[in-house]
Amino acid sequence: MTKTNPGRFFEDYTIGQTIRHAVPRTVAEGERALYTALYPQRFAVASSDAFALECGLDGSPIDDLITFHTVFGKTVPDISLNAVANLGYAEGRFLQSVFPGDTLRSESEVIGLKQNSNGKSGVVWVRTTGLNQSDEPVLSYVRWVMVRKRDVDAPAPETVIPDLADVVPPEALIVPEGLTFDSYDFALAGEPHRAADYEIGERIDHVDGVTIEEAEHMLATRLWQNTAKVHFDATHREDGRRLIYGGHIISLARALSFNGLANAQMIAAINGGAHANPCFAGDTVRAWSEVLDRAQVAPGIAALRLRLVATRGAAFALRGEDGKYLPDVLLDLDYWALIPA
C-alpha cells in the first residue's frame, strides 16, 4: 500500500460524510507580520493592538483572510487534490475573532454531489467549518469543486444539489464580541468615509498595482499549508508556469482596496466568488470595488456589501458582451465588510 496521499476521487464522497482535515495550526504574531509583508495591508484593526482596543476588542485579531486561507488550506489534500476546477463559494460567514495564539483546524461535510454527463467527473459541494482550540466555530463556508473519478465505471451517486443563498442576509452577519466604533479615530484609520458616504452602485478604482513574484506567491501559499503542486512545481504544467493560488489574489485585492475603503475594517461574510482567469508571476494586479448594498448591523456599525474585482487590465472591466469574464479579470468576489455607520 502506498503511504502517500492519493487524494479523494469523485466516487469517494457521499452525502453527509464528515471529513476532519489535518493539520491543526497555531497562528500568531509571525503570521501577522508575514501577511503584512506579502500584501499591502493597512486596515487599522488588523494592524494595531492599540486601535483594536479602542474598538472594544481584546487586541488586534488575526486578519480574517489569514483565518480563511488557513482553514481553506487544510481542506486541499482532502477536497481539491484531484479537482479539475474550483467552481464557487457561498454562505461564507466569519463567526468569531481569531487572536494570536489560537489554533485552527477544519472539518467539511459533503452536502452536494452531481456526476457530470461525461461520466468522468462530478461536482462536490462541501460545507467547511474552521474551529479553534476550544472547538468553537470561527468560520463556515460552502465551496464546490469539480473532481475527477478514479474509475469511470463507478456508479453515479444520487444527485443532490444544495440550496444555497445568493447572499448572506445582513441579519445573519456576526459582529465580533465587544466591537464598537463609538470612539473610532478616522484620521488614524486613514480615511474619513463612513458607510453612509458610500452609495449603492458606487464604484471605486483602488489605483495601485502590484507585480507578482514567484517567491511571494509561494511563500504565501505555503504559509497556509496549501500544498497543491500546481503552485510550486515549475515542471508540472507544460508551459513551465506556476499557477498562483486564487487566495493570493483575494488577499492582494482586499489589501489594495484599503485605498478607498480604509474603514471597511473586517470581512463579515463571503457571499460568492469566482476566480475568473488564472494568474501568473509577472502579472501586475489592480483592484476595483462596487458597492452592492448597505445595512445597519448594530448600533454604530454598518455593513457594506462589496464586489471586489482583481484585474491585470483597466479598472471597472468585468465581463464582455458575451457575458463572460474578460481575459484580464482575475477575481470577482462578493463580500460583506463591517464599517462605522
Add this chain to the structure above:
Amino acid sequence: MTKTNPGRFFEDYTIGQTIRHAVPRTVAEGERALYTALYPQRFAVASSDAFALECGLDGSPIDDLITFHTVFGKTVPDISLNAVANLGYAEGRFLQSVFPGDTLRSESEVIGLKQNSNGKSGVVWVRTTGLNQSDEPVLSYVRWVMVRKRDVDAPAPETVIPDLADVVPPEALIVPEGLTFDSYDFALAGEPHRAADYEIGERIDHVDGVTIEEAEHMLATRLWQNTAKVHFDATHREDGRRLIYGGHIISLARALSFNGLANAQMIAAINGGAHANPCFAGDTVRAWSEVLDRAQVAPGIAALRLRLVATRGAAFALRGEDGKYLPDVLLDLDYWALIPA
C-alpha cells in the same frame, strides 16, 4: 468626490501644520524574524533577549531601523505620494527603545516651505515624530522632499527654511534606559573592538555583497506599510523596473556593517543621509564605513559617528572629481551608534 487618497500637493502644506498619519502598527516577534530574514543582521542586542538582558535592558528591543522604517512608512501617503525627490534627513534621534508588542504611529509638523523658481514644485520640510501606544516619542527626525504643485498658479507661500543642525551633538544622544556594557561579552557579540579601537578617519570595507531580488525589497517595503507605487508596480516606470525603497539600502548596508562594527549595537541618531543613486533588483550591494567622530556618552558607553556608504562598486568610492556621487554609490548615511567605550 473620489474616495481614494490623491496625496498632498505643495500648496496643501502650511507652516505649523500638524499631520497625524495613519495607520498605527503593532510591531512584534514577527517583524523581528522577518528583518533577520531580509537583512544579514547579526547585532547581538537586536538578536538575543539573553544578551540584551545582560546589557541591562528588559529584553531585546526592536531593531532601531524597524522603528525608523515603520514611522517613515506611515508618512508616505501624506508627505511623499507626489514627491519628485527625497532630498535629505537631519536631526534624527532615537528617543526610547521599542519592544515587541509596542504600537507605533507617526505625526509630522511642517517646519519649512520653499517654492522652486520654476513655480511647478517646492520643497517641504517636516519634523516627524514616532510615538508609542502611551504617546511617548520614540523617534524624531527632519526630512525634506520636493513636491509637485497641483495648480501651478497657486500662490507661493512665504519661504521658511528651517535651521537644521549638521550633526546631532553627542550630548543630545539618548542612552536607552538601563543600558550598560559593564558585563559585555565581546566573544558572543562577535568582535573584540571597543570605541577606543576605532580611529577618527579610519575606513572599513565590510567585505560582503548581497544581490537584491524583487521579492525581497517588496516584502521589506510592504512590511513597513510603505505603499509608494514605484516600488511595486513594474508598469509604472517606462523601463519596467521597480525602484528600490531607499530604506531597504539603509538596512542592508547597516546589516553588512556588522563585519567590522559588530559592537556598534544601536543607532542613536541619524545626522544626515543621501540616496545618491537609484537601485534596482539584480544590483549587488556592498558597504563601507568611515569613522567620523567619537564621544563618551555615559559611563562605559561611547558613540561612534559613522559614515555608512552603500555601493554596487568598489569599496571607498564616494564622489568624483566634480564633487558628485559616483554612479555606483547608492547611499551616504551619517549616523551615531552606541558601542562599549
Add this chain to the structure above:
Amino acid sequence: MTKTNPGRFFEDYTIGQTIRHAVPRTVAEGERALYTALYPQRFAVASSDAFALECGLDGSPIDDLITFHTVFGKTVPDISLNAVANLGYAEGRFLQSVFPGDTLRSESEVIGLKQNSNGKSGVVWVRTTGLNQSDEPVLSYVRWVMVRKRDVDAPAPETVIPDLADVVPPEALIVPEGLTFDSYDFALAGEPHRAADYEIGERIDHVDGVTIEEAEHMLATRLWQNTAKVHFDATHREDGRRLIYGGHIISLARALSFNGLANAQMIAAINGGAHANPCFAGDTVRAWSEVLDRAQVAPGIAALRLRLVATRGAAFALRGEDGKYLPDVLLDLDYWALIPA
C-alpha cells in the same frame, strides 16, 4: 589591523580548542511562521500548540531543523568561512526541546585535525553544541570540513582522527520530556501509519516537487544568520550563480517527506549526511525516503531510522555504477525520527 573577520585557517585550529560562537539568538513565533512559509512543513507537533499539548509537551516546540540551522549558522564565521568543502556530519543528537522565546548560542570543540598531503589544506573535525539561555545543551553534532591554510609553510599538526559512530544507537536517543503518543490523533496528524506499518527497506516517493527561487533560499539562509557569501553574492562565482545553502535542501526534503511520513514528528538524531551535488535557483527539488531501521525508544514511542534523499531527478535514484552520487542527487541524509509505535 583589519577590523573584519578573515575567518580561521587550518593552522589556526588545535585539538581541544573550544570556540564560543557569536551571536546568541532568540527564536520565537516569527521564526516558526517564516519556516512554514519557506518550506511545505506540516508536521502537527511543530504546527499546533493544541496538538503538542495533547502529546504531553508544554506547547509546540520550535522545529528541530530551526534549532539545527540556528546552531549551525553561528559556526560559519569561525569554522567554514575558508572551507573548501563540507565533508560530513555524525553523532547529531537533539537533547532538549526548544520553545518560542528561548535563546540559542553555539560552542565548538576541535576534536580532529589532518593536513592534506598537498600541504595546502586540511580537514578539521569539530563537535558543536547548541545551548539555550540556561546553558543547557539542546543539540550536539560533529561536523568536518576541509579548510585552506593561510601559510602553506605552516607546520602540519599531529594527525588526530576522531572515532565517530556510524549511527546514533537507539538507546542514546533523547525523548523530549513529557512526550506521549497515547492520545495521538492520527486523522489530525494527516496519516494513519505507525512505526509498525513501515518495513525496513521500504522506500517512499514523496511525490511533490518545489522549484527553488533566489529570494527564498536567501531569506532562509539569512534567517539562520548564516552569512557565507556564496549564498548571497551573484558576483562571487564566475558563473554568476548563488550556491544554495545545504541546510535549505535538508529542510525542503524533510518538509516534502510529510507526504508518507506525516507521523515522523520529530528528528531525534542525525547519523550522517552528504550534500551530494550543488543546487541552484530554478532547480525543482523532490524527495524520497528509505526506512533503514526501527526501534522502540519509550512506551508507545518508536524511532524510524530514515534515509532522506533530495533530488532534482527521478525518485529512488542515488548512486551510479561507479558508486558515486548521480548528478541529480542533492542530499543523502541519515536520521532518526520519533513516531507513534
